[in-house]
Amino acid sequence: MKLATRKAVSISEQRRNRLQSDRARALALRDTFPHVGTVRIELTFNDQSENAPSPQLHTLYPGARAFFRFACPCAECDGDFDLAPAVTALLNEAGRSRRAADRSVRGQLHCQGVRLRDRATSRPCPIELDYRLTAGLGTVD
Numbered sequence: 001m002k003l004a005t006r007k008a009v010s011i012s013e014q015r016r017n018r019l020q021s022d023r024a025r026a027l028a029l030r031d032t033f034p035h036v037g038t039v040r041i042e043l044t045f046n047d048q049s050e051n052a053p054s055p056q057l058h059t060l061y062p063g064a065r066a067f068f069r070f071a072c073p074c075a076e077c078d079g080d081f082d083l084a085p086a087v088t089a090l091l092n093e094a095g096r097s098r099r100a101a102d103r104s105v106r107g108q109l110h111c112q113g114v115r116l117r118d119r120a121t122s123r124p125c126p127i128e129l130d131y132r133l134t135a136g137l138g139t140v141d
Helices: 011-025 084-097
Strands: 036-046 056-060 069-071 080-082 103-110 128-137
Touching (some): 011 069, 084 103, 084 128
Antiparallel strands (some): 036 128, 103 128
């Protein structure tokens, strides 16, 4: 009788599974921030090379999960970017002001992960994230 061998799970699969699980546990945006109609998240990556990762744009509506962590775009890196503190501050401020105008904030984060090829030296991933967050107030029809 041949026993099934267990295939090793890659770092990117582990990261993806962890993020999916955490996202599934997050509450809906409407439950966490009822005054917000949309959250627009613009991500621009830079790794000081000619082949920088493509920018990303995410627009979240009230039914979306209030989950604001994004995986590093380098497939062999185990890091992610946690925008939750910046998004929470922006949305709380937007809720206090209750103005009709959209609220926006910009910032920068550095990846804290380590790429597979750099595990021996523990050199951090060189990817930097420039982000822009925009909160649209009110409900979406």
